[in-house]
Amino acid sequence: MSESSITIYHNPRCSKSRQALQLIRESGVEPVVVEYLKTPPSSDELDGILTKLKLEPIELMRQKESIFRDLDLANRTLNRDEAIAVMIENPVLIERPIVIKGSLAVIGRPPENVQELL
Secondary structure (H helix, E strand, C coil): CCCCCEEEEECCCCHHHHHHHHHHHHCCCCCEEEECCCCCCCHHHHHHHHHHHCCCHHHHECCCCHHHHHCCHHHCCCCHHHHHHHHHHCHHHECCCEEEECCEEEECCCHHHHHHHC
Protein backbone atom coordinates (compact mmCIF):
# COMPACT_ATOMS: atom_id res chain seq x y z
CA MET A 1 0.00 0.00 0.00
CA SER A 2 1.50 3.34 -1.01
CA GLU A 3 1.49 6.35 1.28
CA SER A 4 -1.16 8.05 -0.88
CA SER A 5 -3.50 5.10 -1.38
CA ILE A 6 -6.50 4.66 0.87
CA THR A 7 -7.83 1.34 2.11
CA ILE A 8 -11.25 0.90 3.66
CA TYR A 9 -12.21 -2.13 5.72
CA HIS A 10 -15.80 -2.18 4.60
CA ASN A 11 -19.08 -3.93 5.29
CA PRO A 12 -21.49 -3.17 2.43
CA ARG A 13 -24.48 -3.95 4.68
CA CYS A 14 -23.50 -1.14 7.10
CA SER A 15 -24.88 2.32 6.30
CA LYS A 16 -21.97 4.10 8.03
CA SER A 17 -19.50 2.05 6.03
CA ARG A 18 -21.32 2.85 2.77
CA GLN A 19 -21.39 6.55 3.67
CA ALA A 20 -17.66 6.58 4.43
CA LEU A 21 -16.92 4.85 1.11
CA GLN A 22 -19.08 7.39 -0.71
CA LEU A 23 -17.23 10.30 0.95
CA ILE A 24 -13.89 8.86 -0.15
CA ARG A 25 -15.09 8.38 -3.71
CA GLU A 26 -16.63 11.86 -3.81
CA SER A 27 -13.20 13.26 -2.93
CA GLY A 28 -11.91 11.78 -6.19
CA VAL A 29 -10.14 8.78 -4.64
CA GLU A 30 -10.88 5.16 -5.50
CA PRO A 31 -9.87 3.25 -2.37
CA VAL A 32 -8.82 -0.35 -1.98
CA VAL A 33 -11.99 -1.93 -0.57
CA VAL A 34 -11.53 -4.86 1.79
CA GLU A 35 -14.77 -6.63 2.69
CA TYR A 36 -13.37 -7.78 6.01
CA LEU A 37 -16.24 -10.16 6.79
CA LYS A 38 -15.30 -12.15 3.66
CA THR A 39 -11.55 -11.52 3.91
CA PRO A 40 -10.58 -10.82 7.54
CA PRO A 41 -7.20 -9.21 8.14
CA SER A 42 -4.39 -11.41 9.38
CA SER A 43 -3.28 -11.13 13.00
CA ASP A 44 -0.31 -9.00 11.91
CA GLU A 45 -2.52 -6.77 9.76
CA LEU A 46 -5.02 -6.24 12.57
CA ASP A 47 -2.20 -5.55 15.03
CA GLY A 48 -0.86 -2.92 12.61
CA ILE A 49 -4.32 -1.38 12.18
CA LEU A 50 -4.73 -1.15 15.97
CA THR A 51 -1.33 0.52 16.22
CA LYS A 52 -2.27 3.08 13.55
CA LEU A 53 -5.57 3.73 15.33
CA LYS A 54 -3.76 3.96 18.70
CA LEU A 55 -6.35 1.59 20.16
CA GLU A 56 -6.33 -1.56 22.20
CA PRO A 57 -8.27 -4.51 20.73
CA ILE A 58 -11.20 -4.16 23.14
CA GLU A 59 -11.65 -0.56 21.94
CA LEU A 60 -12.13 -1.78 18.37
CA MET A 61 -14.67 -4.46 19.27
CA ARG A 62 -18.35 -4.01 18.56
CA GLN A 63 -19.58 -4.65 22.07
CA LYS A 64 -23.27 -4.79 21.12
CA GLU A 65 -22.79 -7.80 18.84
CA SER A 66 -24.35 -10.99 20.19
CA ILE A 67 -21.04 -12.85 19.78
CA PHE A 68 -19.46 -10.36 22.21
CA ARG A 69 -22.00 -11.43 24.84
CA ASP A 70 -21.88 -15.11 23.81
CA LEU A 71 -18.10 -15.18 24.33
CA ASP A 72 -18.50 -13.21 27.61
CA LEU A 73 -15.79 -10.81 26.42
CA ALA A 74 -16.84 -8.09 28.87
CA ASN A 75 -15.83 -10.36 31.74
CA ARG A 76 -12.71 -11.95 30.28
CA THR A 77 -9.19 -10.65 30.48
CA LEU A 78 -7.51 -11.29 27.15
CA ASN A 79 -4.00 -10.23 26.26
CA ARG A 80 -3.50 -8.35 22.98
CA ASP A 81 -2.73 -11.47 20.93
CA GLU A 82 -5.72 -13.37 22.35
CA ALA A 83 -8.08 -10.45 21.69
CA ILE A 84 -6.79 -10.09 18.13
CA ALA A 85 -7.29 -13.84 17.59
CA VAL A 86 -10.92 -13.57 18.77
CA MET A 87 -11.50 -10.71 16.33
CA ILE A 88 -9.95 -12.64 13.43
CA GLU A 89 -12.10 -15.69 14.24
CA ASN A 90 -15.19 -13.44 14.58
CA PRO A 91 -14.66 -10.50 12.20
CA VAL A 92 -18.18 -9.22 12.91
CA LEU A 93 -16.63 -7.96 16.18
CA ILE A 94 -14.38 -5.50 14.29
CA GLU A 95 -15.73 -1.96 14.33
CA ARG A 96 -16.39 -0.55 10.89
CA PRO A 97 -15.45 1.08 8.70
CA ILE A 98 -11.72 1.48 9.21
CA VAL A 99 -9.97 3.77 6.75
CA ILE A 100 -6.20 3.73 6.36
CA LYS A 101 -3.86 6.04 4.52
CA GLY A 102 -0.16 5.40 5.01
CA SER A 103 0.62 5.43 8.72
CA LEU A 104 -2.72 7.04 9.61
CA ALA A 105 -6.06 5.38 10.29
CA VAL A 106 -9.51 6.41 11.48
CA ILE A 107 -12.76 4.69 12.30
CA GLY A 108 -15.45 6.08 10.02
CA ARG A 109 -18.01 6.54 12.77
CA PRO A 110 -19.23 9.10 12.08
CA PRO A 111 -18.39 8.83 8.37
CA GLU A 112 -17.07 12.41 8.40
CA ASN A 113 -14.03 11.13 10.33
CA VAL A 114 -12.59 9.90 7.02
CA GLN A 115 -12.15 13.49 5.85
CA GLU A 116 -9.08 13.69 8.12
CA LEU A 117 -7.35 11.42 5.60
CA LEU A 118 -8.59 12.99 2.35
